[in-house]
Amino acid sequence: xxxxxxxxxxxxxxxxxxxxxxxxxxxxxxxxxxxxxxxxxxxxxxxxxxxxxxxxxxxxxxxxxxxxxxxxxxxxxxxxxxxxxxxxxxxxxxxxxxxxxxxxxxxxxxxxxxxxxxxxxxxxxxxxxxxxxxxxxxxxxxxxxxxxxxxxxxxxxxxxxxxxxxxxxxxxxxxxxxxxxxxxxxxxxxxxxxxxxxxxxxxxxxxxxxxxxxxxxxxxxxxxxxxxxxxxxxxxxxxxxxxxxxxxxxxxxxxxxxxxxxxxxxxxxxxxxxxxxxxxxxxxxxxxxxxxxxxxxxxxxxxxxxxxxxxxxxxxxxxxxxxxxxxxxxxxxxxxxxxxxxxxxxxxxxxxxxxxxxxxxxxxxxxxxxxxxxxxxxxxxxxxxxxxxxxxxxxxxxxxxxxxxxxxxxxxxxxxxxxxxxxxxxxxxxxxxxxxxxxxxxxxxxxxxxxxxxxxxxxxxxxxxxxxxxxxxxxxxxxxxxx
Numbered sequence: 273x274x275x276x277x278x279x280x281x282x283x284x285x286x287x288x289x290x291x292x293x294x295x296x297x298x299x300x301x302x303x304x305x306x307x308x309x310x311x312x313x314x315x316x317x318x319x320x321x322x323x324x325x326x327x328x329x330x331x332x333x334x335x336x337x338x339x340x341x342x343x344x345x346x347x348x349x350x351x352x353x354x355x356x357x358x359x360x361x362x363x364x365x366x367x368x369x370x371x372x373x374x375x376x377x378x379x380x381x382x383x384x385x386x387x388x389x390x391x392x393x394x395x396x397x398x399x400x401x402x403x404x405x406x407x408x409x410x411x412x413x414x415x416x417x418x419x420x421x422x423x424x425x426x427x428x429x430x431x432x433x434x435x436x437x438x439x440x441x442x443x444x445x446x447x448x449x450x451x452x453x454x455x456x457x458x459x460x461x462x463x464x465x466x467x468x469x470x471x472x473x474x475x476x477x478x479x480x481x482x483x484x485x486x487x488x489x490x491x492x493x494x495x496x497x498x499x500x501x502x503x504x505x506x507x508x509x510x511x512x513x514x515x516x517x518x519x520x521x522x523x524x525x526x527x528x529x530x531x532x533x534x535x536x537x538x539x540x541x542x543x544x545x546x547x548x549x550x551x552x553x554x555x556x557x558x559x560x561x562x563x564x565x566x567x568x569x570x571x572x573x574x575x576x577x578x579x580x581x582x583x584x585x586x587x588x589x590x591x592x593x594x595x596x597x598x599x600x601x602x603x604x605x606x607x608x609x610x611x612x613x614x615x616x617x618x619x620x621x622x623x624x625x626x627x628x629x630x631x632x633x634x635x636x637x638x639x640x641x642x643x644x645x646x647x648x649x650x651x652x653x654x655x656x657x658x659x660x661x662x663x664x665x666x667x668x669x670x671x672x673x674x675x676x677x678x679x680x681x682x683x684x685x686x687x688x689x690x691x692x693x694x695x696x697x698x699x700x701x702x703x704x705x706x707x708x709x710x711x712x713x714x715x716x717x718x719x720x721x722x723x724x725x726x727x728x729x730x731x732x733x734x735x736x737x738x739x740x741x742x743x744x745x746x747x748x749x750x751x752x753x754x755x
Contacts, residue, residue, distance in 0.1 A: 277423045280420070280423050280424070281351050281423070281424060282351075285351045285354070285420075285424065286349040286351065288411075289348070289349055289351075289354065289411070290340065290349060292407050292411060293339075293340060293343060293348070293404060293407070294336060294340060295407075296400070296403045296404045296406075296407040297335075297336050297339045297340065297400050297403075297404060298332065298333075298336050299399075299403050300396055300399035300400030300401075300402070300403045300404065301332045301335050301336065301396045301399070301400065302332065303395075303396070303399040303403070304392055304393075304395040304396025304397075304398075304399045304400070305325065305328055305332065305392060305396070307395045307399070308389055308391055308392040308395055309323055309392075313391075313395065323386045323389070327385075327386050328386065331384060331386075331388060335371070335375060335396070338371050338374055338375060339367065339368065339371045339400065342367040342368070342370045342371045342374070343363065343364070343367040345367065345370070346363040346366050346367045346370075347363060348360065348363045348364065348367060351424050351451075352424075352426070352451035354408070354411065354412060354415065354424070355412070355415070355421075355424065355425075355449050355450065355451045356451065357408070357409065357412055360405075360408050360412075361405055361408075362738065362742075364401055364404050364405055364408070365401060365738065366738065368397055368400050368401050368404075369397075371397075371400075372393060372394075372397050375388070375393055376388075376390065376393055379393075412449075415449075416449050421449060422453075424451070425449075425450070425451060425452060425453040426451060426452050426453065426500040426501055427452075427453050427455045427497060427498055427499050427500050427501070428444075428452045428453065428454055428455060428499070428500065428501040428502075428503055429455050429456060429457075429458055429484065429493065429494060429497060429499045429501070429502050429503070430454065430456070430457045430458065430481060430503050430505055431457075431458045431460065431487060431490070431502060431503065431504045431505060431506070431517065432457075432458075432459075432460045432504065432505040432506040433457055433505065434505055434506065436505055436531045437457075437503075437505040437531070440503065440505075440531070441454055441481055445479070452501070454481055455482070455484070455497040455499055456481050456482035456483065456484040456497065457481040457482065457483050457484060458484050458485060458486070458487055458490060458493060459483060459485070459486050459487065460487055460506060460509070461486060461487055461488065484496075484497065487513075487517070490502075490517065490520055491520045491523075491524065494520070494521075494524055494526055495524065499526055500526065500527060501526065501527045501528070501529065502517070502521055502526055502527070502528045502529070503528075503529050503530075503531060504517065504528065504529070504530045504531065505531045507530065558701070558732065558733065558735070559734075559735055559736070560702055560732060560735035561701075565735070565737075568737055569674065569735075569737070569740070570671075572675065572737065572740065573668050573669075573671075573674050573675050574668075574669065576665075576668070576675045576744075577665045577666070577668040577669040577675070578669065580662070580665035580668075581665045581666065581669065584662045584665065587659070587662065588623065588662050588663065591623055591650070591654065591659060591662075592604040592623070594650045595623065595624055595648065595650055595651075598648050598649060598650050599624070599627060599628065599648055601628050602624055602627070602628035603624060604623065604624060605621055605622070605623065605624065605663060606621070606622045606623070606624040606625075606626075607619050607620070607621055608620050608622070608682065609682065609683060610680035610681065610682060610683075610704065611680055611681060611682070611683055611686045611700060611704075612672055612673070612680060612700070612703060612704055613700060613701070613702055613703045613704070614700065614701075615686075615697075615700050617683065618667070618672040618673075618680075619672075620664065620667060620672075620673075620680060621663040621664060621666055621667060622660045622661055622663060622664065623654055623659065623660040623661075623662065623663060624648075624651070624660075625647060625648060625650070625651030625652075625654045625655055625660045626644075626646045626647055626648060626651055627646055627647075627648060658707075658747075661706055664706050665706075667706075668706065671703075672703070673703055673704050673705060673706060674702070674703040674704070674705045674706075675705060675706055675707070675740065675744060676705040676706070676707055676708060676709075676731075676739075676740045676743045676744060677702050677703050677704050677705025677708055677731070678699040678700075678702070678704055678705065678708050678710070678728035678731070678732075679704060679705065679708055679710070679711065679716075680704035686700075689721065693721055693722050693725055694722075695725060695729060696725055698729065698732070699725060699728040699729065699732065701732065702732055702735075707743055707744065707747040708727070708728065708731060708743065709727045709728065709730060709731035709739075709743055710723075710724040710725075710727035710728055710731075711747070711750075712743055712746040712747055712750045713727055713750075714750065715727055731743075
C-alpha cells in the first residue's frame with residue numbers, strides 16, 4: 273500500500289473526523305443548553321441557580337471529551353465505518369447513549385457547580401445525534417464525490433471461487449461506495465474455469481471479477497494490484513499450501529481472511545475454546561438467548577403489546593365494522609395455525625381480509641399474490657398497510673410471538689420449505705415476530721424466499737435491543753411488497 277494512502281486512512285481522515293465530531297458535539301451541547309435555558313422548553317425543568325453559559329462551559333467541555341471517548345470505544349473512527357452510513361448512525365446512537373448514562377452518573381457522584389440539569393442532558397442527547405449524523409452524512413457525500421473514496425476503499429483479492437465468493441462479490445458490487453473494492457480473482461491450481469463451481473449460474477446483475485492469475489503467482493499479483501486483503505474462499509486446500517499463502521501475506525503485510533464455508537449459519541456465534549490442549553471451534557450461545565437479553569426482549573414485547581392493543585383498539589373496531597359491512601357472512605377475526613419457537617404450533621390472529629372459505633386454497637400458494645381475487649376491497653387496504661396484523665399484539669402479549677422476529681409460516685409450508693431452502697429451520701430458534709429484518713428490507717409477498725431466510729438468520733445472529741428498535745421504526749416507513 274502506498275504510504276500516502278496508508279497515512280490518509282490511518283491518520284488524516286480519522287483526525288478530520290475527530291475534529292468534525294468535536295465541533296458537532298460541542299454544537300449539540302450548546303444547542304441543548306440554549307433549549308434548556310433560553311427557550312420555552314426550559315419551564316419544564318427544575319430551576320438551576322447560576323446556570324449562565326460561562327458557568328456551564330466547563331461542563332460542556334467535559335461532555336465533549338466524554339462523547340469523543342465514547343465514540344472511539346464504538347469504533348466510529350475506523351474509516352471503513354465512514355462509508356457505512358447506517359452502521360455509523362448505530363455507533364453514534366450507542367456512543368451518545370453511553371455518554372448520557374455516564375454523564376448523569378458522574379453528576380450524581382460529583383457535585384458540579386452549577387449542577388447538571390437532567391433536562392439539558394436529554395435535550396443535548398437528541399441535538400448531538402442530529403448534528404453529528406448531519407455532519408457525518410455531509411462527510412460521506414464529500415468523500416463519495418471525490419478521489420478520496422478510491423483511496424479509502426480497501427482492495428480485496430479472492431482466492432478461489434464458489435457460492436460464498438459469489439455472494440461476497442455480489443454484496444460488494446451492490447454499493448459503489450463499499451469499504452472494499454474487489455480487485456479480482458486468483459485461480460486455485462487445477463480449476464480451469466473457476467466460475468463453473470457455483471451452484472447457480474453467474475449473476476448478470478454485476479460484472480464477473482477479473483481473473484488475475486494462478487495462486488502460484490500470488491505474491492506478484494498482490495503487489496501488482498496493491499492489494500490490502502486476501503480472502504481465501506476454500507478450506508479444502510492442502511495444509512502446506514495454506515501455510516504458503518499465509519506466509520506470503522505476512523511477508524507482504526497484507527491482511528488475510530478465510531470464508532468459513534463449513535459454517536453457513538450462526539457465524540457470529542462461533543467461539544474458539546480448548547478441550548485439554550486442543551483448540552475447538554464451534555457455535556456458542558447466541559446473544560439473543562442469554563438470560564438478560566431474553567428478559568429485556570420480553571419486557572419490550574409486553575410494553576409494546578400493551579401500548580399497541582390500547583392504541584389500535586379504536587382502529588380495529590372501525591375496521592371490524594367495515595369488514596362486516598362488506599362481508600357479513602364471515603367472522604371479523606381470522607385464526608390460523610402457525611409454527612413458532614421450538615417448532616411449536618400456536619394460533620395466530622388477524623383481521624379477516626379475504627372472502628369466507630379462501631383458506632381452502634392456501635395450500636396452493638406460499639403467500640398472497642398482488643391483486644389476489646380472494647381479497648376483500650377493505651382487505652386489500654388492510655394488507656397494504658399491515659392493519660390486518662393488529663390483533664397479533666395479543667399473540668405478543670401471550671408470549672406466542674415477539675414484536676420483532678422472523679415471520680411465522682403455516683405447518684404445510686414449513687415442511688415443504690425446509691426441504692427446499694438450506695438452513696430454513698434454524699429461524700425457529702426464536703419467537704416469530706409481527707415485523708422482521710426481512711420485511712423492512714422489502715422481502716415479503718412473492719419475494720425471494722432464500723433471501724428472506726438469509727435476512728432472518730442475520731437478525732438472529734446479530735440481535736440487539738437497538739436492532740429491534742430500528743426494525744420497529746422502519747416498519748412504519750418501509751412498505752415495499754406489502755399486499
